[in-house]
Amino acid sequence: MLKVTFISGIFFGLAAVVGGAGFYPWIDHERLESRTQVVPNGGRSEVFFIRLPVDRIASLGTEGLGLGAAAFPRALAWPETLGAESMQIDHFKVRDSAGNVIGVASRHAVDLADSVAVTWSLSFPSRGALWLVGQFDRGAFETAVAAMGYQPGEAWAGEIDLRVGGPQSPTGEVRGGTSEFSALIGNYDERWRISGVGDAGEVRGTIELDTTTFLAQ
Amino acid sequence: MKYLWTLLAGFLVGVMLALTGLYFNPMTETPGPLPASDDRTFTYASPLTSELVFAHGSRSRLPSYPSGVADLWEDTINQSALSVVVLRGTDGTAAIASRVSYPSEETDLLRSGVLLTDDWVVSFPGQGSLFINAHSNWWPFLKETLIPVWYFGRPWQGPSEYAPTVGPAHGVWALVAGATGQFTGLKGTAAERYAVQAFDAQVGPRQALTELYWRFDEPADTIAVVADAP
Numbered sequence: 310m311l312k313v314t315f316i317s318g319i320f321f322g323l324a325a326v327v328g329g330a331g332f333y334p335w336i337d338h339e340r341l342e343s344r345t346q347v348v349p350n351g352g353r354s355e356v357f358f359i360r361l362p363v364d365r366i367a368s369l370g371t372e373g374l375g376l377g378a379a380a381f382p383r384a385l386a387w388p389e390t391l392g393a394e395s396m397q398i399d400h401f402k403v404r405d406s407a408g409n410v411i412g413v414a415s416r417h418a419v420d421l422a423d424s425v426a427v428t429w430s431l432s433f434p435s436r437g438a439l440w441l442v443g444q445f446d447r448g449a450f451e452t453a454v455a456a457m458g459y460q461p462g463e464a465w466a467g468e469i470d471l472r473v474g475g476p477q478s479p480t481g482e483v484r485g486g487t488s489e490f491s492a493l494i495g496n497y498d499e500r501w502r503i504s505g506v507g508d509a510g511e512v513r514g515t516i517e518l519d520t521t522t523f524l525a526q
Numbered sequence: 527m528k529y530l531w532t533l534l535a536g537f538l539v540g541v542m543l544a545l546t547g548l549y550f551n552p553m554t555e556t557p558g559p560l561p562a563s564d565d566r567t568f569t570y571a572s573p574l575t576s577e578l579v580f581a582h583g584s585r586s587r588l589p590s591y592p593s594g595v596a597d598l599w600e601d602t603i604n605q606s607a608l609s610v611v612v613l614r615g616t617d618g619t620a621a622i623a624s625r626v627s628y629p630s631e632e633t634d635l636l637r638s639g640v641l642l643t644d645d646w647v648v649s650f651p652g653q654g655s656l657f658i659n660a661h662s663n664w665w666p667f668l669k670e671t672l673i674p675v676w677y678f679g680r681p682w683q684g685p686s687e688y689a690p691t692v693g694p695a696h697g698v699w700a701l702v703a704g705a706t707g708q709f710t711g712l713k714g715t716a717a718e719r720y721a722v723q724a725f726d727a728q729v730g731p732r733q734a735l736t737e738l739y740w741r742f743d744e745p746a747d748t749i750a751v752v753a754d755a756p
Contacts, residue, residue: 311528311532314529315535316536318533319536320536321537322540322543325544326544327636331634334631336630338602340602365596367608367610382593384592384594385578385579385592388612388620391620391622400608402600409602415608415645417622417655419654419655421652426654428649430626430657432606434606434628434643435631440703
């Protein structure tokens with residue numbers, strides 16, 4: 310009987326470890342409730358926010374892409390190997406509409422001669438990555454800040470509410486993504502609500518990404 | 527009481543047997559795909575020690591840089607890491623890449639290993655951008671290098687090579703999706719390979735040769751990336 314008990318114990322031990330290894334959720338990222346709304350035509354709407362400067366992680370770029378071109382941290386220099394063609398690379402923490410940080414965003418703006426293309430990847434560890442592609446109207450942005458008296462290199466305070474988008478297509482595209490975003494298409498608006506620029510060139514304000522998505526057919 | 531102790535002893539033996547089996551489980555050690563001979567090649571330095579940016583949630587003993595970069599300390603992102611690297615091509619082309627990495631919820635120690643998800647954005651000056659989504663199995667690296675050296679103080683048995691990519695495309699390759707410019711609308715696959723050349727017991731891989739290679743569905747657009755990490 311002792312022998313049977315011992316062997317039973319072995320099987321219990323094996324089952325416990327194998328079961329734990331195969332079925333225990335070893336990685337379970339904290340997930341906050343998704344603040345989505347159903348829109349009348351059946352899609353869903355979700356708005357993401359970035360508060361500047363507190364949500365900056367790192368930024369670097371060449372000259373010529375507006376207020377956001379200040380490097381952060383200041384020691385970060387644009388690599389010479391990438392040349393002088395206009396680019397701006399930003400990384401931010403992303404918040405939901407309740408102000409909770411829920412992800413990390415990479416934003417790449419690349420000058421393609423006829424337009425400045427903007428690529429967003431919003432990574433939410435518990436949900437996947439959401440991919441956005443749009444344009445940045447450099448002229449409209451520079452005109453707006455100049456009209457408010459902004460001088461490059463100087464601190465400035467004012468209010469700008471600018472929808473960032475190309476002259477031909479002010480609205481960007483949602484290109485799906487990964488995990489729960491993989492089957493989504495749709496569009497988004499990128500809006501910059503700027504309230505000032507600090508002595509060190511840091512922008513104050515909010516970037517708003519208003520997405521409307523549908524299940525791809 | 528005698529039976530209880532006997533059952534407990536058997537249980538412990540079973541646990542040890544199962545742990546040993548898991549440690550040597552071949553299902554979690556399947557290497558990823560290797561680059562094809564006609565792939566174009568780029569290089570970049572290690573994202574962990576000497577590229578443009580490495581930021582994480584302060585849980586890692588690896589240092590963040592540059593000084594002043596924000597920590598990813600919030601509960602929802604504190605297992606994530608951001609790295610920014612320059613991709614250098616042997617043909618003279620260059621790109622900049624942002625990678626957000628975090629442990630995958632598909633991690634399964636029985637069948638797939640310890641998985642890391644990488645969300646990349648890669649941009650070429652004047653040409654456009656593309657997305658890459660990769661799942662990498664880091665269990666072989668943890669088992670052979672990280673755990674013995676970091677946690678048991680054993681000497682490093684390197685140099686060693688790892689091809690960690692295990693999906694999500696076809697369960698083998700990373701997924702590539704063109705975003706803007708000349709990459710718009712393109713689809714493809716990618717993979718990575720790391721050759722760790724020096725491993726420091728304090729801060730991890732000090733020198734490595736890393737490869738990231740990708741291929742669009744159109745044969746003419748096959749591209750590869752090789753990374754040279756310190």
